Amino acid sequence: xxxDTDTSPFAALRARFPGIAQxxxxxxxxxxxxxxxxxxxxQAHLQERVNGxxxxxxxxxxxxxxxxxxxxxxxxxxxxxxxTKNVSEGLNIVAASIDWRPGDEVILCSDIEHPNNLYxxxxxxxxxxxxxxxxxxxxxxxxxxVLERLGEGSRVRVVTVSATSFKPACTWWWMRRRRPASRxxxxxxxxxxxxxxxxxxxxxxxxxxxxxMCAAPLPNR
Numbered sequence: 001x002x003x004d005t006d007t008s009p010f011a012a013l014r015a016r017f018p019g020i021a022q023x024x025x026x027x028x029x030x031x032x033x034x035x036x037x038x039x040x041x042x043q044a045h046l047q048e049r050v051n052g053x054x055x056x057x058x059x060x061x062x063x064x065x066x067x068x069x070x071x072x073x074x075x076x077x078x079x080x081x082x083x084t085k086n087v088s089e090g091l092n093i094v095a096a097s098i099d100w101r102p103g104d105e106v107i108l109c110s111d112i113e114h115p116n117n118l119y120x121x122x123x124x125x126x127x128x129x130x131x132x133x134x135x136x137x138x139x140x141x142x143x144x145x146v147l148e149r150l151g152e153g154s155r156v157r158v159v160t161v162s163a164t165s166f167k168p169a170c171t172w173w174w175m176r177r178r179r180p181a182s183r184x185x186x187x188x189x190x191x192x193x194x195x196x197x198x199x200x201x202x203x204x205x206x207x208x209x210x211x212x213m214c215a216a217p218l219p220n221r
Contacts, residue, residue, distance in 0.1 A: 016035040016036060016037065017033050017034075017035055017036070018036055019033040020033065063083070064078070066083075067081045067083065087114075087116065087117075088116045088120070091116065091117060091120040092120055094158075095120050095121065095123070095124055095158075098157060098158070100124060100127045100128070100129050100157070101128070102127070102128030102129075103128060103130065103155050104128070104129050104130070104155050104156075104157045105129070105130045105131070105132055105149075105154070105155045105156045105157060105158075106121045106124065106129060106130070106131045106132065106156070106157065106158045106159075106160065107132045107134060107146050107149060107156055107158070107159045107160070108121060108131065108132070108133055108134070108159075108160050108161070109133065109134050109135070109136050109141055109142055109161065110133050111135060111136035111139075112136050112139070112140070112141060112162070113161075113162060114162060117160055117162060121158070121160065129157075130155070132149070132156075141161050146159055
């Protein structure tokens with residue numbers, strides 16, 4: 001909680017977002033608030049266009065600066081950060097980049113998913129991909145059931161789950177921990193204080209990190 005006289009770094013950060021001055025904004029999965037500086041930067045860019053000023057090198061440099069900054073924020077490598085116009089485009093890029101083979105599997109849970117995280121993978125069935133739609137008896141992502149399907153001989157290529165569920169009041173948090181020679185994904189259901197290791201060390205990658213949804217392709221066996 002902040003006050004009018006709060007001088008903490010958090011208060012300074014909040015001050016950049018006028019949209020939360022009088023109310024709490026919770027719809028971060030759909031239309032997130034943007035800082036006031038975004039308007040100033042957009043106006044400056046449009047003025048450059050009006051004046052016929054185009055500096056592609058600077059534009060691309062800004063993109064890479066943002067990519068590196070966001071990578072540091074989520075403890076990732078810049079090469080792992082992809083910028084897309086929305087989550088749907090990001091999911092389709094992931095799906096189209098996989099060299100599918102008949103019998104390969106995708107695991108998802110439609111009970112808590114946004115439709116766009118279903119259509120993308122259902123569309124791969126035309127290539128012989130098998131979509132495993134696991135139930136969610138407790139309203140959460142069925143992590144244990146997924147882990148059981150990732151044993152030796154598994155044909156699972158993708159496990160896809162939203163960071164923010166389409167189901168109201170249900171959020172699934174993902175955290176990546178880095179160790180000297182490995183990467184471990186940790187997960188925690190909303191409201192729980194326990195982090196669970198997602199196992200499959202060194203093989204989970206996310207090319208859409210930072211979006212509402214996260215598709216994690218698994219390596220070929």
